[in-house]
Amino acid sequence: MNYDFKQIEKKWQAHWAKYQTFKTDSLESSQSGAVSKQKYYVLSMFPYPSGAGLHVGHPLGYIAGDIYARYKRHKGFNVLHPMGYDSFGLPAEQYAIQTGQHPAITTETNIKRYREQLDRLGFSFDWSREVRTSNPDYYKWTQWIFIQLFNSWYNKDANKAQGMDSLIAIFEKEGNKNVNAACDDDVVIFSAEEWKGYPQKEKEEVLLKYRLTYLADAEVNWCPALGTVLANDEIVNGVSERGGHPVIRKKMTQWMMRITAYAQRLLDGLDTIDWPQPLKDSQTNWIGRSEGASVKFKVLSPNVQADHKDHSHGTQKSGSFIEVFTTRPDTIFGVSFMTLAPEHELVAKITTPEQKAEVEAYIQATAKRSERDRMADVKTISGAFTGAYAEHPFTKEPIPIWIGDYVLAGYGTGAVMSVPCGDQRDYDFAKHFNIPIPNIFKGVDITAEAFADKDKTIIANSDFLNGLSYKKAVKRAIFELEKIGQGKGKVNYRLRDAVFSRQRYWGEPFPVYYDVHGMPKMLDQKHLPLELPEVDKYLPTETGEPPLGNAKAWHWLQYGDEGNIVSEAEFANSSPEGRLGGPLELNTMPGWAGSSQYFNRYMDPHNKEVIYAKEAVDYWQDVDLYIGGSEHATGHLLYSRFWQKFLFDRGIAPKDEFAKKLINQGMITGTSALVYRVSGTNTYVSFGLKNDYEVEELRIDVNLVNASDEVDITELKQWQPDYKEAEFILEDGKYIVGREVEKMSKRWFNVVNPDAICEEYGADSLRLYEMFLGPLEQSKPWNTAGITGVHSFLRKLWRLYHTGENGTFYVSDSPSSEGLGGSLKTLHKTIKKVEDDIENFSFNTSVSTFMICVNELTSQKCTSRSILEPLVILISPYAPHIAEELWEKLGHGTSISDAPFPKFEEKYLVESSKEYPISFNGKMRFTMELPLDMSREQIEDAVMANEKTQAQLAGRTPKKVIVVPGKIVNIVG
RNA sequence: GCGGAUGUGGUGGAACUGGUAGACACGCUAGACUUAGGAUCUAGUGCCGCGAGGUGUGCAGGUUCGAUUCCUGUCAUCCGCACCA
Structure with missing residues (x-):
């Protein structure tokens, strides 16, 4: 009986679906003992x-996760291994704009296709x-x-997010002078009385x-081609990550996070999680913590009025200080x-x-330059003198104030104290504009x-500060600055608040309407x-509003507990008596x-x-x-950690x-x-x-090429009309192609579809092969040719259990025979x-181990159930x-997925002798079999x-003989 | 420029805390079986050499009885970040 993978895979996929084999024990059924099992949660990033559907690169992580999930199940854990879809997004919307097809329909179709492809791979989702x-x-x-x-603020003293009611309570009691919060820079100090007197x-x-999500006029990255703003992590080299469109800076009112x-805490938390170091480094870099001091310089310009109002928190840009x-x-x-930054x-x-x-x-000139130009061109030094001076906090000398685009408006305070002797950019700027460069370093x-x-x-x-080292001088300088009230030690972060609004249709609507004052109001939970x-x-409206502006009814109308979405006209005609509501937010998330x-x-x-x-x-x-993929290092994985910390703070x-x-x-x-x-x-x-010859390189479909890089010319001629009449100059009667490793993409004709592989070799072969390719974390080229190796392994495995007459199933039950x-x-x-390999996520080496095992058992002519039964459990997470x-043929009525993992017993590996490598000056020359209990x-x-x-x-006498019992003998001399 | 990762046969890769480099596969060579082979089986396959032998893990050093593994320097490729004060 042959290994009929098609029939077998279809059979078991149907079986798993019918009997819901991989349905996780839910808590409702917990009395039955689910909770008594230890939990294990394996998650692959949802797609x-x-x-375009899946190509063979996509399932790699899913297969690894699936192997681990199945392994943990064999180990007796209650395993949660779910899958879903990240189904809001730009492509479906772009398609909708082009065709008028509702994105929900496109999305549904695509999900169906994904599901079919995933189902063929035998995942235990x-x-x-x-x-x-x-x-x-x-x-x-x-x-x-x-x-x-929206209903929370960040209390820096408690170092956690708290409900707004607690903040309001403080305001009512003592105003905000003692509030230590993460908040906007421009909050003013008020007393309890002032607060109570404020209109609503x-x-x-x-x-x-103070809110953790808030509306702000922010400088945003506006992408005109996409008609939306983009987050920093959605921009690569000054153009949009998706589509490569130019991005400009623009001020807009946006929801911010x-x-x-x-x-x-995002930084500190990295020490507590077992994530790859490069990914942690990326996040660390993105957060960009730097320690130093904030220093205030008095402006000597007559145009600036002295402003003595004391602000005890927030950064102070206006007034008489920079x-x-x-x-x-x-x-x-x-x-x-x-x-100063020009802005x-x-x-x-x-x-x-x-x-x-x-x-x-100068300001005009810099505003014109796109972000990309500014980044591409970091060598050109430009700037302008404002004519104004600031006062040095200690020497009281006047210091000229310049503007220059090497200072970024978005970092720090958008202003720097320029120390040309200690900073190359300041140095270059000073040289360029003939500004003095005083030397404050000893012997340099x-x-x-x-x-x-x-x-x-x-x-x-x-x-x-004379004579002090860097460390001591920093401390002393901060101390002196604090003494005169013109500075303090400060930690600065590169991380910016995240823009949370998109001018798009296919995203989550904000549960927000604007009241008569134009203030945002949240819907009640019961209306969600x-x-x-x-x-x-799906395009913006004629007045430039986001696509939701096209909705016929997009006003919120509420009386008491009853709320509805109504048209603008309906809202206008409704009775103002006890009415809540207003226009709904037009942006999406x-x-x-x-x-x-x-x-x-x-x-x-x-x-x-x-x-x-x-x-x-x-x-x-x-x-x-x-x-999941490392491309989410500073996007999904940072935002998710942020939300999780918030949910934790609020006890959710x-x-x-x-x-x-x-x-x-x-x-x-x-x-x-x-x-x-x-x-x-x-x-x-x-x-x-x-x-x-003088030649041009052209790419052809990789599916037309066999394992020896030969092209099937008949098929090639049919592939594209250009080749129909083509002539071929062969070598040894064959046409051999060149090879190039590059990203899997339709335009290079190098996409390999998992369905085709499943069709020809089966899902088990595909799963094994993807693992066999190499270490999970490394990127590696796909070459379909190699799959024959794992496929013939599965056939050998099958034959190991089919040693009966005419290849029928056979295992022997009497181990003594x-x-x-x-x-x-x-x-x-x-x-x-x-077991070691799985625990270390070294799936490639366990595939070789299986091959070695099956080769050995085959040559041992092993037919014993006591060997073959545990073996099939070992392999089951992979294939x-x-x-x-x-497993079924072995006589079991229940799924192998619940079978306990075989227990390793040391006693079977105990050896009495060792094949010692005998080295001379470190080079192995021959081996010698010696008993292990021999002394040195x-x-x-x-x-x-x-x-x-x-x-x-x-004839030489060795100088020294190194004997490491159980390992090696090395003769020196 | 800064940070990170990776360099081992024709190819993918293996080698546990320093101890037989190239496991396991692909490919290739030869042979067997076969009407046929993109099927199956057997043997071989790092490089140089007929051979004994030599040589070999990007490169140059170092530590060690012994280094793919540890240290120093260097080169290449890939990936982040990039005028971050």
């Missing part, structure tokens, strides 16, 4: 269902827990979390400055000028009439370049979800909203009352193993990190096939002969190796279909007595 971010039952809770964020609208405006409140952030307060006596708000105020024209021209020559080596720094020419309205077209909470929702995905039952999250806690989630361990699967690249066309002809020359010694050893070394089939001396004697040793020595 965006694109129209619990599909009953599927979530889709675009499903109202799901995004209801995304909206709900948004409301929780002003109160709300103040509160908005106060992720900066969590900057330090505040800067510096990591080198020790160099404060080296300041010879100040530089800095003080620029207009301080510029003298004489300099006005020059400054304005700065005629050629700035000196920035902190470790070798000794300060000079700096009053009280606020579902996406139907629109005629960004792509990362839904994916920032899905891992928790899987724990209790159908709950209608609450986001998830407490018992469910208390049991499942967090993700034990999360697998039990853990403040959502995933204990994370693995990045590497990319599978394509191996493109190249043919060589002789220039100007329709003749193609084989790879080996191409150097004799045959010598099991060798087979037991083979089995147990396999158990040990495979579940064939394992189920053999006995081994040395035995080796020296050997004639081969004497032959190697050729």
Whole structure:
């Protein structure tokens, strides 16, 4: 009987679906003992269902996760292994704009295709827990979390998020002078009395400055081609990540997420999770913590009125001071000028009439340059003098104030104290504009370049800092600055608050309407979800409003508990008596909203009352193993950690990190096939002969090429019309292609589809092969040719169980009838190796281990049930279909997925002798079999007595003989 | 520029905490079986050499009885971040 993988795989996929084999024990059935089992949560990042379907690179992480999930199940864990779809997103919307097809329909079609492809691979997903971010039952809770964020502020003293009611209580009691919150920069100090006297609208405006999600006029990255704003992580090299369109800076009122409140905790949390170091480094870099001091410089410009109102928190840009952030307060006596970003708000105020024209021209010129130009061109030095001066806090000397585009408005305070002797950019700027470069470093020559080596720094020419090292000088400088009230130690972060609005249709609507004062109001939970309205077209409105502006009815109208979505006219005609509501928010949430909470929702995905039952999250806690691509390092994975910390603070989630361990699967690249066309002809020359001609390289479909890089010319001629009449110059009667490893993409004709592989070799072969390719985390090229290796392994495995007459199934039940010694050893070394490998996520090596095991058992002619039964369990996480089939043939009535993992027993591996490698000066020359219980001396004697040793020595006397019992013998001399 | 990862046969890759480099596969060579082979089986296959032997883990050093593994320097490729004060 042959290994009929098609029939077997179909059979078991249907069986698993019918009997819901992989449905996780839910808590409702907990009395039956689910909770008594230890939980294990394996999660693969859910996909965006694109129209192109899956290629062989996509399932890599899913297969690894599936193997681990199945393994944990064999080990007796209650395993949660769900899958779903990140189904809001741009491509479906772009398609809708082009065709008018509702994105929901496109999305549904794509999901169906994904599901079919996934089902063919035999994953042990619990599909009953599927979530889709675009499903109202799901995004209801995304909206709900948004409301929780709106209703929270970050208390820096408690170092956690708290409800707004606690903040209001403080305001009513003592105003905000003692409030230490993560908030906007421009909050003013008020007393309890002042607060109570504020009209409602002003109160709300103040509160908005404290909320964790808030409306703000922000400089955003506007992408005109996509008609939307983009987050920093959605921009690559100054153009949109998706589509590569230009991005410009623009001021817009947007919903923002106060992720900066969590900057330090996001950094600290990295130490508590087992994530790849490069990914942690990326996040660390993105958060960009730097320690230093903020320093205030008094502006000596007559145009600026002294403003003595004391602001005890927030950064102070306006008034009579320029505040800067510096990591080198020790160099404060080296300041010879100040530089402001051209966008800095003080620029207009301080510029003298004489300099006005020059400054304005410069500002205009920089505004014109796109972000991309500015980034591409970092060498050109440009700037302008404002004519104004600031006062040095210690020397009281006047310092000229310049503007320059090397100072970024978005970092720090948008102003720097320029120390040309200690910073190369300041140095270059000073050189370029002939500004003095005072030297404040002892024994350092700065005629050629700035000196920035902190470790070798000794300060000079700096009053009280003279003779101090970097570390001591920093401390002293901060101390002195604090003494005169012009500075303090400060930690600065590169991380910015995240823009949360998108001018798009296919995303979560904000559960927000605007009241008569234009202030945002949240819908009640009982009115959620606020579902996406139907629109005629998915483009912005004529007045430039987001697509939701096209909705016929998009006003909220509420009396008492009753609320509805109505048209503008209907709202206008309704009675104002007791009326709540107003126009609904026209923006939608960004792509990362839904994916920032899905891992928790899987724990209790159908709950209608609450986001998830407490018992469910208390049991499942967090993700034990999360697998996905490293491209999400600073997007999804940072935002998710932020939301999780927030949910933890508010008592909604039990853990403040959502995933204990994370693995990045590497990319599978394509191996493109190249043919060589002789220039100007329709003749193609084989790879080996191409150097004799002038040729162009063209890519052909990799599916036309076999394992030996030969092209099937008949098929090629039919593939594309260009080749129909083509001539081919062959070598040895064959046409050989060239190979190039590059990203798997339709345009290179190197995409390999998993369906085709399943069709030809089966899902088990595909699963094994993807693992066999190499270490999970590394990127590696796909070459379909190699799959024959694992496929014939599965056939050998099958034959091992079919040694009966005419290849029928046969296992022997009486272990005594045959010598099991060798087979037991083979089995147990396999158990040990495979178990170690899985625990270390080294799936590629366990595939080789299986091959070795089956080769050995085959040559041992092993037919014993006591060997073959445990073996099939070992293999089942990797190749579940064939394992189920053999398991059934072995006489079992229940799924192999619940069978306990075989127990490794050391006793079968105990050896009495060892094949010692005998080395001479470190080079192995021959081996000698010796008993393991021999002493060092006995081994040395035995080796020296050997004639081969004497032959190697050729009469010399060894200087030294190194004997490591059980390992090696090395003879030196 | 800064940070990170990776360099081992023709190819994918293996080698546990320093101890037989190239496991396991693909490909290739030869042979067997076969009407046929993109099926199956057997043997071989790092490189140089007929051979004994030599040589070999990007390159150059170092530590060690012994280094793919540890240290120093260097080169290449890939991936982040990039005027971050």
